[in-house]
Amino acid sequence: MKILITGSKGMLATQVIADLERGYxxxxxxxxxxxxxxxxxxxxxxxxxxxxxxxxxxxxxHKPDIVINCAAYTNVDGCESNQDTAFMVNAIGSRNLAIACxxxxxxLVHVSTDYVFRGDEPTPRREYDMPWPISAxxxxxxxxxxxxxxxxKKSFIVRTAWLYGxxxxxxxxxxxxxxxxxxGAKVVNDQHGNPTNAADLSHHLLKIAASEEYGTxxxxxxxxCTWYEFAAEIARLAGYEGVMSPCTSEEFPTPTKRPAYSSLxxxxxxxxxxxxxxxxxxxxxxxxxxxx
Ligand SMILES: NC(=O)c1ccc[n+]([C@@H]2O[C@H](COP(=O)([O-])OP(=O)(O)OC[C@H]3O[C@@H](n4cnc5c(N)ncnc54)[C@H](OP(=O)(O)O)[C@@H]3O)[C@@H](O)[C@H]2O)c1
Numbered sequence: 456m457k458i459l460i461t462g463s464k465g466m467l468a469t470q471v472i473a474d475l476e477r478g479y480x481x482x483x484x485x486x487x488x489x490x491x492x493x494x495x496x497x498x499x500x501x502x503x504x505x506x507x508x509x510x511x512x513x514x515x516x517h518k519p520d521i522v523i524n525c526a527a528y529t530n531v532d533g534c535e536s537n538q539d540t541a542f543m544v545n546a547i548g549s550r551n552l553a554i555a556c557x558x559x560x561x562x563l564v565h566v567s568t569d570y571v572f573r574g575d576e577p578t579p580r581r582e583y584d585m586p587w588p589i590s591a592x593x594x595x596x597x598x599x600x601x602x603x604x605x606x607x608k609k610s611f612i613v614r615t616a617w618l619y620g621x622x623x624x625x626x627x628x629x630x631x632x633x634x635x636x637x638x639g640a641k642v643v644n645d646q647h648g649n650p651t652n653a654a655d656l657s658h659h660l661l662k663i664a665a666s667e668e669y670g671t672x673x674x675x676x677x678x679x680c681t682w683y684e685f686a687a688e689i690a691r692l693a694g695y696e697g698v699m700s701p702c703t704s705e706e707f708p709t710p711t712k713r714p715a716y717s718s719l720x721x722x723x724x725x726x727x728x729x730x731x732x733x734x735x736x737x738x739x740x741x742x743x744x745x746x747x
Pocket of ligand 1: 461462463464465466467468497498499500502503504505524525526527528529544548566567568569596614615616617618619623
């Protein structure tokens with residue numbers, strides 16, 4: 456068994472790599488079929504996924520059984536101001552991997568986002584709900600999903616949200632820093648979603664990868680909250696309870712319009728490989744406990 460991980464230096468990829476190397480995740484064993492797999496790691500310096508010939512050549516040369524695509528242009532505001540680059544990485548890059556996987560028969564596990572939805576309906580979105588992205592990040596990620604569906608039969612598209620992990624910059628680390636160094640912050644209280652620990656996502660990506668349950672998945676922490684509620688819980692766990700205060704999106708304008716309600720329902724997980732995603736508060740507590 457050989458597994459190629461693209462975007463291998465990123466936050467999610469480093470978690471998946473650590474789990475595969477250990478043979479277990481925070482939630483349990485790595486599936487037997489994937490245990491001891493030979494890993495091929497590639498980031499933009501060794502495989503720029505926007506280069507079609509390079510992607511096809513790399514995959515033809517290494518012949519992985521599974522490709523886990525963690526590469527993306529993830530800076531939401533950056534995507535808004537660099538839309539051609541966002542499209543090249545998030546859409547064309549995904550297309551290139553899909554074509555290369557189809558050519559060699561590899562399975563493709565492709566990671567996507569809650570931002571494919573417009574976020575103005577008050578119930579968690581399911582996999583059969585129609586996407587309607589409102590930002591360049593969401594639009595280019597959705598275009599990437601469509602290419603993967605179109606070009607690779609043995610593909611899994613896994614949408615996640617509000618991701619944080621042990622490696623790399625993320626919201627949890629930023630909030631801890633603001634609590635400690637700035638005495639707190641104002642955080643928007645009118646955008647709802649599902650904080651997701653990269654360790655939980657990694658566990659499910661590997662379960663999905665070992666299966667033949669092809670299709671589109673939602674994979675986010677269970678339960679939902681606002682960014683403010685998430686920040687308040689982060690501050691509490693870090694020992695700075697009460698330092699965060701709520702504000703509206705209008706008070707905190709950003710270059711990109713973000714969905715007001717982007718909770719996802721993990722329906723496809725429930726009906727296939729099983730939804731073991733922790734409640735977001737439990738997963739967040741584990742994140743703090745594991746760093747002590
Ligand atoms: N972070 C979140 O909150 C969140 C939420 C929902 C969904 N997701 C999705 O989850 C996946 C993983 O996200 P993440 O937070 O782990 O991302 P990340 O930390 O930004 O990692 C992405 C990796 O891809 C690399 N990359 C960029 N352009 C590339 C290219 N042309 N070819 C090859 N590699 C390239 C990046 O390198 P550089 O750093 O050098 O650019 C980086 O190492 C992505 O598909 C993302 O859209 C993330």
